[in-house]
Ligand SMILES: [Ca+2]
């Protein structure tokens with residue numbers, strides 16, 4: 001009986017220990033695992049000014065009527081954050097097609113000579129209005145421009161549309177991208193066309209040149225740009241705070257040595 005009680009006590013002690021160990025592993029898992037996907041950028045352009053989270057390239061970008069328009073030469077708007085290659089994300093934006101080709105993708109988001117198409121390395125969607133190239137919709141992977149397409153996938157002929165919701169999904173582990181388009185978007189995304197998987201491993205994309213961008217010309221107009229990602233948001237404020245704390249600790253150490 002005594003032996004049995006001792007065995008039971010020992011068993012319960014072991015169970016308690018393993019429960020604590022399990023809790024420890026859960027805590028460790030939360031600490032080491034990638035953060036759950038969250039909305040890290042949500043821009044409706046209703047302020048009619050350039051958001052602080054985004055940068056322009058080219059001279060034809062204007063913020064008005066609660067959205068952003070692209071005129072003149074082909075121009076681009078891109079995220080200031082440029083490390084998306086390293087993180088899973090889903091980016092979406094609504095396009096009202098203009099009179100010229102429109103672009104949406106991941107890369108430097110700058111115009112390349114001679115036609116001001118998005119410079120490589122890049123993965124992007126090339127959307128022609130109805131009167132150009134039959135309104136063709138292409139998903140491409142480009143190492144450099146002009147015309148260094150490593151992959152070129154024509155997957156739809158969407159043509160012009162006043163509310164075309166564009167979606168880019170990036171798998172950072174597989175290094176694969178996929179585009180989807182919802183024509184006549186009504187607020188709930190339902191893909192009318194989905195591209196082939198684009199291999200992003202061999203284009204020269206990396207953790208420093210991978211902004212998310214869109215643009216074009218001919219009064220292409222974009223709105224409601226949303227990024228959901230496991231990427232940590234780069235905030236200059238937190239870096240500054242860290243610097244202040246560090247400076248505080250250094251001066252405290254100096255003060256302690258002196259006193
Ligand atoms: Ca808006």
Ligand SMILES: [Ca+2]
Nearest residue numbers: 182183184185
């Ligand atoms: Ca639709």
